[in-house]
Amino acid sequence: VAIIGCGTTRFTSDPGEQVEAVLLHAAKNLFDAAPNVDRRDVDAVLVANAGSGYDATHDKNSRYGGGSDGGSNSNNKSHHPDGIKNKRGASHYLAPILAELAGIRPKAAQTIESLCSSGTSSIITGYAYVSSGLADLVLVCGAEVVESTGRILWWDDSRGRFKHPVFWASLYTSGYKRAHGVTDDDLATIPARAYAHARANPDALCHHNYTKHDIMRSRQLTGDLRLLDCSRPCTGGAAILLASEDVCRKYTDLPIWITGVGQKTTSAGFTKIKSLLQVESTRAACTDALSMAGLSAGKRRYNNTGSVAEGSSGASVDGIGRIDVAEIHDAFSVCEPIIFEALGMAEPGTGTALSKELYETGSRRINPRGGLIGSGHPLGATGIAQTAEIVRQLQSSAGRRQVEGRAETGLVQNMSAAATSSTVLVMRR
Amino acid sequence: VSLLSTVFDFESALAEGVFRVPECTVCSCVVWPPSEFCSRCLGAVSLRPQNSREDAPSGHIVELSSDNTGAYFCLAELEHGNIRLIASLRSDHPPSPGDGVILASCGIDADRYGIACYRFEVECTTDV
Numbered sequence: 001v002a003i004i005g006c007g008t009t010r011f012t013s014d015p016g017e018q019v020e021a022v023l024l025h026a027a028k029n030l031f032d033a034a035p036n037v038d039r040r041d042v043d044a045v046l047v048a049n050a051g052s053g054y055d056a057t058h059d060k061n062s063r064y065g066g067g068s069d070g071g072s073n074s075n076n077k078s079h080h081p082d083g084i085k086n087k088r089g090a091s092h093y094l095a096p097i098l099a100e101l102a103g104i105r106p107k108a109a110q111t112i113e114s115l116c117s118s119g120t121s122s123i124i125t126g127y128a129y130v131s132s133g134l135a136d137l138v139l140v141c142g143a144e145v146v147e148s149t150g151r152i153l154w155w156d157d158s159r160g161r162f163k164h165p166v167f168w169a170s171l172y173t174s175g176y177k178r179a180h181g182v183t184d185d186d187l188a189t190i191p192a193r194a195y196a197h198a199r200a201n202p203d204a205l206c207h208h209n210y211t212k213h214d215i216m217r218s219r220q221l222t223g224d225l226r227l228l229d230c231s232r233p234c235t236g237g238a239a240i241l242l243a244s245e246d247v248c249r250k251y252t253d254l255p256i257w258i259t260g261v262g263q264k265t266t267s268a269g270f271t272k273i274k275s276l277l278q279v280e281s282t283r284a285a286c287t288d289a290l291s292m293a294g295l296s297a298g299k300r301r302y303n304n305t306g307s308v309a310e311g312s313s314g315a316s317v318d319g320i321g322r323i324d325v326a327e328i329h330d331a332f333s334v335c336e337p338i339i340f341e342a343l344g345m346a347e348p349g350t351g352t353a354l355s356k357e358l359y360e361t362g363s364r365r366i367n368p369r370g371g372l373i374g375s376g377h378p379l380g381a382t383g384i385a386q387t388a389e390i391v392r393q394l395q396s397s398a399g400r401r402q403v404e405g406r407a408e409t410g411l412v413q414n415m416s417a418a419a420t421s422s423t424v425l426v427m428r429r
Numbered sequence: 430v431s432l433l434s435t436v437f438d439f440e441s442a443l444a445e446g447v448f449r450v451p452e453c454t455v456c457s458c459v460v461w462p463p464s465e466f467c468s469r470c471l472g473a474v475s476l477r478p479q480n481s482r483e484d485a486p487s488g489h490i491v492e493l494s495s496d497n498t499g500a501y502f503c504l505a506e507l508e509h510g511n512i513r514l515i516a517s518l519r520s521d522h523p524p525s526p527g528d529g530v531i532l533a534s535c536g537i538d539a540d541r542y543g544i545a546c547y548r549f550e551v552e553c554t555t556d557v
Binding site: 159163168221276 | 461462491492494495497499503512513514515517526538541544545
């Protein structure tokens with residue numbers, strides 16, 4: 001399965017956008033950049049969205065007879081957790097709406113929701129459509145609006161009143177710092193690098209040059225998290241076009257191949273996670289993706305400059321060390337080191353050392369577009385925007401963000417709900 | 430018959446400040462979060478009565494942090510690790526992972542969209 005085109009929108013914090021319009025904007029940018037594609041050839045339209053316009057308070061009340069009219073908010077208009085005045089109600093039937101707006105009459109059109117990993121979940125669904133022969137050309141488009149309530153999993157009552165993601169992130173941070181002797185100053189290199197990279201990304205939410213000093217002095221949200229440690233919800237869209245091997249050369253001379261996919265869900269609720277020091281879902285998804293890509297788990301690791309170093313055996317050239325550029329889900333600073341460790345890019349407890357070296361060397365091999373912290377986190381669009389970035393890097397078309405050297409193989413790691421689910425994609429040019 | 434009777438009963442008890450542990454009527458395991466059927470054997474679930482404060486679940490802190498006012502919150506394991514909750518935490522001394530806690534209070538916060546809320550207290554230790 002190949003990726004033959006991509007399009008992204010600016011990520012903004014402007015309120016009042018309609019998710020349908022954001023989806024169309026991303027799709028238009030894709031088709032503008034892929035003039036060879038005839039939209040009549042698109043067999044399936046898949047939309048990723050985590051909850052735009054959806055009012056969770058209504059659903060909470062409806063458990064005891066509040067009705068299920070899709071979010072008309074007659075009895076909750078002043079109670080929304082984010083202060084949303086959701087006059088339009090929930091956004092439903094987004095994929096058929098996008099298809100109609102974009103002039104596509106596909107065989108299949110459906111919306112996929114998996115919170116923060118809705119984007120890559122949609123890509124894997126599209127991958128399945130193409131690889132099964134059900135479709136030759138699949139448009140995968142994700143979008144979110146800044147008012148989305150998708151960031152909070154209301155079902156998870158075991159979080160009590162600590163439902164906002166900053167609380168699980170605080171617990172991860174606290175545990176990681178204690179277990180590995182890591183300091184806030186160590187962790188601050190992660191957002192500092194993210195904000196620096198985002199300045200070269202015209203679509204990024206943040207173009208401010210926040211330094212480590214700024215990060216350390218930013219508003220304390222909890223005892224273990226500062227404002228600038230956090231990705232921020234925003235409005236944004238991203239789209240990619242998947243094509244079968246049979247047809248992709250009709251449209252492009254430089255397809256990017258998805259060579260490995262992996263997914264793992266360990267639970268839905270945060271409190272079911274067994275260890276706060278590792279991301280089991282990412283580890284499992286990465287193992288499967290690398291195996292499928294023919295890059296079995298190997299002995300090589302990134303060294304502290306972000307390039308490949310020989311492992312203890314010095315024999316294997318397989319595994320994660322073959323990855324030239326990666327987009328990982330740095331929703332909060334602490335996510336980066338524990339994801340490095342889950343992917344096998346760093347040994348347990350050494351993830352921040354890798355982050356620090358990437359920061360000091362200015363390497364763009366990890367999160368060249370600025371990650372979620374620098375780019376913003378429009379939930380349904382995030383995984384697709386990450387994938388679009390790897391496509392551009394592998395096509396050597398990322399401009400000022402282009403990684404050093406020639407990138408042949410890339411990786412996307414996207415996760416949801418405190419890392420209870422993860423998706424990993426391996427791609428090559 | 431409501432399809433949500435166990436969850437409804439759990440939340441009704443919670444609203445009265447009572448935490449009733451959900452248990453499978455077939456395999457006897459604790460079912461958390463409360464559900465109509467056991468995730469292990471799909472047997473029906475019932476709620477264990479809690480008659481007094483002495484019956485309140487207890488356990489230990491797994492990890493903790495503090496909110497922007499400096500008040501502690503923590504992830505704690507109760508019922509031999511079968512129930513994990515995030516809750517506010519009251520302690521007379523700086524708490525640490527591993528400290529014993531008791532579920533001191535619980536309820537439904539009507540001002541916060543009807544969400545469940547819990548509060549732990551670090552268990553007192555007696556100096557010998």
